[in-house]
Amino acid sequence: MARLPRLTVTGYPHHLILRGNNRQDIFRGPSDFERMLELLEGYGREHGVEVHAYVLMSNHLHLLLTPRREQALPKMMQALGRSYVRGFNQRHGRSGTLWEGRYRSTLIQTERYLLACMVYIDLNPVRAGMVAQAGDYGWSSHAHYTGRRSDRLVTPHALYWGLGNTPFAREAAYAEMVQTGVTATQQRALTDSTLSGWALGEPEFMADLQQKTSRRPVKSRAGRPFSVNLPPVGDTSAG
Numbered sequence: 001m002a003r004l005p006r007l008t009v010t011g012y013p014h015h016l017i018l019r020g021n022n023r024q025d026i027f028r029g030p031s032d033f034e035r036m037l038e039l040l041e042g043y044g045r046e047h048g049v050e051v052h053a054y055v056l057m058s059n060h061l062h063l064l065l066t067p068r069r070e071q072a073l074p075k076m077m078q079a080l081g082r083s084y085v086r087g088f089n090q091r092h093g094r095s096g097t098l099w100e101g102r103y104r105s106t107l108i109q110t111e112r113y114l115l116a117c118m119v120y121i122d123l124n125p126v127r128a129g130m131v132a133q134a135g136d137y138g139w140s141s142h143a144h145y146t147g148r149r150s151d152r153l154v155t156p157h158a159l160y161w162g163l164g165n166t167p168f169a170r171e172a173a174y175a176e177m178v179q180t181g182v183t184a185t186q187q188r189a190l191t192d193s194t195l196s197g198w199a200l201g202e203p204e205f206m207a208d209l210q211q212k213t214s215r216r217p218v219k220s221r222a223g224r225p226f227s228v229n230l231p232p233v234g235d236t237s238a239g
Helices: 030-047 072-092 110-122 167-180 184-196 203-210
Strands: 014-019 049-056 060-067 104-107
Touching: 014 072, 014 184, 030 049, 030 060, 030 072, 049 072, 049 110, 060 072, 060 110, 104 184, 110 167, 110 184
Parallel strands: none
Antiparallel strands: 014 060, 014 104, 049 060
16 A cells, blocks of 8 residues: 655644654654754754744654745755754664654644643653653753743744733743643543644645645545544543
8 A cells, every 4th residue: 555645734733653663762862862963953954844833752853844835844854854864873882773763743733732842841850750850851942931941943933922912921822731731532532633634724724725735634534534622732521
């Protein structure tokens, strides 16, 4: 069976997961984390991809990205993957593959899921039992959005700017979102859509998206659109 092409559309946010082969570590120390961030910044700027959020875990990473040019995302990830593996192998005296095949990604509906995806990404170390709070983990974009450091890799999305009229208001509002967290339903939908490669959004969004790509955005039945109606981030009534 032919491999399903990735769904990538210019101007839309994409949630991406890249894992180590056989769950092996892709980061063994600070130099590895720092090198990945350098490559993300460099190749992102080179290819026209905005990095809205990230978290680097020991054996995988999550990214929230918006490509601004055609084929920008796959070109960036190809260059980043090859360059990182080459340096990683040199630093650690190894050879061979590092990644578990291709990166997994999904396109998400901005207004409904972008902030929820940011919170989901920030909370990865907490879910993994590595830290008690998102702010305790150093290798994510959380500190940038809560005012604890300035991260030149990060390009905040317009939805983040809409959280308040001042930096303090935005930082406080976002910190509260992370403290509230995402529901089990939101977490499952964000994970499953990324691993499957199907877009995440409401029926109207899917219909509009289908006009912009030849690749089906969802796994539909009898031509009917798929939707996952999730509560907005911060709503704890579901899950």
